[in-house]
């Protein structure tokens with residue numbers, strides 16, 4: 001595997017799909033159809049990101065085809081299921097990492113999994129994430145799916161390595177090349193530096209995934225999200241919210257960097273040019289990642305279709321936007337509240353009619 005240890009910038013010359021970085025006519029946007037892959041263990045920003053994701057699904061801007069967990073922490077998938085369930089989407093397919101991978105202690109995953117209802121009862125009930133993504137991609141239109149990763153790249157490496165099977169005659173790489181429009185990846189350090197987590201902790205998987213990925217990739221590096229501090233305003237959420245609870249367990253409801261939120265926000269609102277006032281995009285180059293040292297470096301190469309987000313709007317303003325999305329309450333609870341209110345007023349009305357009836361009798 002040593003030849004996979006360094007992601008070669010040459011491979012990006014073989015990219016066949018075009019990068020939709022130009023501003024498209026966004027008048028009639030259909031929801032972004034995406035696969036969301038998260039480690040959801042060591043940091044709370046994954047939880048904030050799940051809230052942002054569901055907020056943007058509720059606003060009609062995105063549709064979740066599948067979610068997956070890239071960490072080996074046994075509570076992480078159950079925690080993600082609890083969050084999906086809270087937002088009224090416990091039935092979204094959820095894949096787990098069946099093979100080896102990275103695991104870390106979580107300050108919140110077990111508690112969220114145990115304290116809140118969830119659709120997924122046991123890890124044994126969940127499919128392998130790479131095989132789930134394979135199934136989901138095979139059923140989609142060509143060049144239509146956006147993949148967002150906010151954790152390790154183990155599942156995406158595994159997806160690329162899948163073989164042709166009953167699901168699709170294409171192998172993993174061909175399937176991605178055919179079905180995926182863009183991969184938005186939280187990871188890296190730009191223009192250069194040492195990778196802090198997502199690429200570093202399963203470095204061989206990261207190097208393989210980046211080297212063999214056949215579509216454009218947009219990176220949100222560690223330098224971007226660290227300046228965007230969110231979480232303190234979550235005190236406004238009801239105590240029944242698992243999002244609030246996770247931040248409470250993680251850091252007592254204080255601010256935390258928003259690395260992962262940037263990737264989901266960009267994947268949904270940015271790919272068609274909708275966030276041009278928020279971030280600039282450095283294009284025409286490629287990421288160079290050394291798996292032995294976790295060193296990342298951007299290299300300008302006009303033919304290449306990697307890109308990374310660059311700060312433009314003041315981070316405090318971006319934080320405000322992201323935190324507002326993190327404060328989103330489940331749509332189904334609005335509907336339930338409305339129903340409760342309607343039932344309530346119907347009950348009052350029934351009582352009133354009875355009183356009236358009693359009086360007239």
Ligand SMILES: [Ca+2]
Pocket residue numbers: 038039040043045046150151260
């Ligand atoms: Ca993460």
